[in-house]
Amino acid sequence: MTTRLARGLGIGASAIAAGATVATVGATALARLSRPSGEPGVLTDVHGLPLHALIHRGNGPTVVFENGLGCACTEWSWVLRDIADRYSYLAPDRPGCGWSGDDGRRRSAREINELTAQLLTRHDLPAPYVLVGHSIGGLLAMSFAAARSHDVAGLVLVDSSHPDQLVRSSAQRDAMPMAEHAMSSLFWRTLAGRKPSRMAVSDLDDLPEHEAARSHRLMERPAPWRAAVREIRTFDAWCEEFRQATLPRSLPIAVVTAGKTDVGDSKHGELQADLAAASDVSRHVVLAEADHDNIVMRADHAAEVGAAIDWTVSQSTAQARKARSA
Template sequence: MKPRLVFASAVAAGIAVAAGVAHRLRSVPDWPEPPGDVTTVRGESLHHLSSAEGAGPTVVFESALSCPCTEWAWVIRELDGHLPYLAYDRPGNGWSSAHNPPRTAAEHAELLHDLLVARGLPGPYVLVGHSVGGLLVRVFADRYPGDVAGLVLVDSSHPDQLERSALQREGMPLVQQSIWTTYWRSRLGLPRPDDGFGALSDLPEELVDPSMRVMRRPEPWKAAGREFADWYTRWNDETRATTLGPELPVAVVTAGAQSSMDGAHARMQEELAQLTTVGHHDVVVGAQHDALVMRPEPAARITRAVDWVVRRHHATARQFSGRKG
C-alpha cells in the first residue's frame, strides 16, 4: 500500500519530543480486537482470516506492503463456503507479532507453508499476491512446486521495475520517507483521528474501524520499513532466480490507472502474464493500486481471476487423470 504522505519539520518534531515523549507514547491507540484467528508458528503469533470449507484448491493471499490481511475482505466474501482460503498478516503487519521476522522471500515462504500445515489447509494452493506479495508468491511457487495449482498476480511488483520504470524509481525515496515518517508519528501518538490509509475505508463496514486502528499503531509501519529494505536488497533477486512450470496457470489483474500513467509498468504487467504458457491478463480500467483490492467492484475481477485459475487447474487434473487411465 502506498501510505499517505505526511511530513513534519525537524523543528516541529524536536518540539514534540521536548514537550513530552512519554505522554505521547501513552496516546498510541490500543490494539483493536483481531477480526480473525491467531496461530503460533516458529515463535510468531500470526493473525489470519481462514476457512477450511470447500473442495479446494486452497486460496492463499499475500498482502501488499504494510497492508493488513483484511485488505482481501471483498474477495474472501465471494470465496467463503466455496473454496478454502487463508489470508494472513506477515510478522509485524496487522495483528501479527514480530519477534524474529523472516528477511528473505524464501524464509517467508517457509513460514507461510508451516502456517498452512498448522491450520490443516493442504495443497494444492492458488497463490494470490498483491504488489510486493506478487514477488513472495512466485518464490513460494518455486520452493513448493508440487503444492501450487496456480498464481494470481494483482498489480504485482516486477523484480526489474526500479531499473525499467523511471516513475517508480524516482518515487521510491519519497515512499521510504513516508513509511518512516508515519512510523514516528504513530510512535509519538501524532496521527489525527481522521487520518486515512489507502482505500481501507472502502472495506466492509465491520472491518473499517479495526483496520484503521491497527494502521494507527507504529508496528505495521516498522514492518513496512523492514520489508521495503528486504524487497529492494533481497526479494527482487530471489524472484529473478525463480522458475515456474510451463503449464502453471498465471492470471494477472492490473490496476488500469497505474498502467495508463506508466508505460513501463504496463509492459511489465504483460510480461507477468507470459511467465508460463497458460496466462490470462485483465486490466481494470481506472482502478488504483490499493482500490483494486479494497473496493468491491474491482475486487470482483480478482475473484474472477481466481475462478479462472481454479478451472484451469481442474481441467489439467482431469486431463492428467485421463492419461493415467
Template sequence: MNRLALKCGLTAAAGVLTAVPFAAGAVYQSVLTRRDERELPGLGELVDVDGRRVHVRRMGEPADGPTVVFESGLSSPLEMWSWVQAAVAEAAPTISYDRAGIGRSDAGPQPRTAARIRGEFERLLEVLDVRGPLVLVGHSYGGMLLRAFAQEHPDRVAGVVLVDAAHPEQLERSARQRLGLPLMRASVRSSRFWSRFGRNRLRGVGDDSQLTGLAELELKTTVARMMTTRNWAASEAEIEAWLAHVVDEIRTTTLPAGVPLFVVTAEETEKADPVHGELQRELAALSPVSVQQTVPGASHLGMLCSAGPAKSVAAAVLEVVDAARTGRAVKPVEFEPPGDQP
C-alpha cells in the first residue's frame, strides 16, 4: 500500500471511530427520551391550543376570587412549581404551564418575543375557559414576561408576585450579571448540542444542584424534561429573544394602579450581587401597594425547589390572594427559617 493510500485509509478509519461514539450517543439519547416520555409523562395534562400541545397543571377547587397562574423561568418545566402550587391550591384555583418548547409543550413560532408569549398565554386561558381575575406569579425570566400581560389586560390582574424576578435593566446595571451572560449563553448552547448525544444524561444532576430539594417524582420528571434537546433549543431561543426584543418590550411596562404586589427575593442571589437587591426594590416600586421581602438562605432555584423556601413563596402568594379578595393592603408575612421542611 502506498503512502497516499495508507494516509487516506487511516483518515477514513479515524473518521469512523470518531463518528461511532456520536452515533451511539444519539441512539442512547433517543432510547432514553422515549423511555422518559413513557414512564415520566409529566404531572399535568396536554391541552390542544390551535393544534399545538401545551402542558398544563391545574390544582385547587373553584373558589371566590382570583385564579393563580405561575410563569416559569428559563428552561424550567412546570414541575418546579410543585411545592408552591400544592400549598397555594389549598386556598385557590391554580394553573402552571410549560411555555412553547419547554417541558412537554410543543415548540412555537419564533422569535419568542414577549408579545408572542403573551398572545399564546391569552389563547391558553381562552381554551381553559379561565375568564375571571388572575394573580400572576413569575419566577426569574417569567417575572419579566408576565408584565406584558399585565400591561395589556390591567382589568384582569388582581395581584402580582415576583419571585427573584428579572429586571429589564439588569444587564445594563449589574456588572456581575453582564459578565455572566456569555457563560450562560455558552452553557445553554453546549447543553443543546450535547443533549443530542446523551452527554447531559451521563453527567446527571449533582448533589449540590438547586433542583435536588424537589420531591422524588417531581425531581425525576424535571430532570427528564431538562435532558431533552427540545427544552434547550427553546431556552436558547428565549435567551436570544430576551436580548433582541423582550428587554425593550418590557422596559416601560407598568402594573395596574394599586394592584397588590409582593416581591420575593432570594438571599443568596442578593448576597452574590448587591445590585440585584437594588433592582428587586425597584420592582416593588411598580405598585404603591407592595411588599419586598428576602427569603433567608434561599437560592435562585431553591426558592421553588427547596421545601422550606417554597413555603415562604407560597405564603407570599396567599397573602396577595387574600389582599385581592378583601381589598386590603398587602402585608409582610413570616417566612420559614432556613432549612425548614413542610
C-alpha cells in the first residue's frame, strides 16, 4: 500500500452525507451490497461464507495468490495466463472482494490464511505452495509462509507492503488516513449508484479486454470499497502478527518492485530491499516504468511477475534436489 494508492483513488471526491444517502437509497443500496452473480471461477462454502476463487490444476507446485487492497482475483489475469501451462494455481477473493460473500467481520491474518488453506484442501491443491502477494496481499502471503513453512516452496512479493512501513516511512504513514477517506468516499459514492471516479479504476483498463470489463463492473459496487476500508483498519494488526513470526532464511523470496512508487516515497526502495534481505536466497527486480497497480495489471509487467515465480520454483527445486542427494 503506497502513497500512490491514496492519490489514485480520487481523494478529491467528497463523501456523500451518510444519513441522507441511506435514507435515499434504502433497499436499492442493500441490493448493491449483495454478492454479484456470474462469477468466472468456483464458489466454495466455507463455514457459511461463499468464497470465490479462480482454480487451475496443472503441473508443478501450486501458486497461491493474495490480491491487493479491495482488488478482485482478476487483477492477476495476465499472470494467470502466463503460468497456466506450468503450474497449478489458486487465486481467491477475500471476503467482500470480487465475487466472494461478506459477513462484515474483521479477520486476523491467521484467519484469512485459514480460509485460503480451506480452499486449498477442499479443491485438492497439494503442497508445495508458492505464495504471491501484491501490496497488502504481500503481508498475508508472508504470514501464510511463516505459519506453514513446511508446505511453502517460496514467496513472490509484488510491490508488497512491509510490516514496518508506517514506522519507517512518513509518506506511508501520512497516506493511511487519506487512503481510508478515499475508500470511504468511494463506498458511499457507489452505494448511491454512482460510478467510481475514473482515476480510481483506470489501471483496470490494462487487463485483457474481457477481464477489464468484468473488473470495472465489480468496482462499480460498494462491497469492495467497504472491504478495503475494513482491511485498512486491520492493517496494523496484520503487521503486528507478522512481526511475531519468522520466515526461514532458506526460503526463496523474489521481490518485484514498482520503480514509480519510489517517486512518492523515498523509503519505498529501502523497504523493498529489506523484504528481499529476509532470505539468504533472494532476487530483487525493480521495474522502472511500473507503478503500484499496473505492475500486475499490465501485460509486460505481469510477465516479470511470471518470471519471478519461475525463478522461485527453480530455486526451490534445486534445494529439494540437493537435499535428496545429501
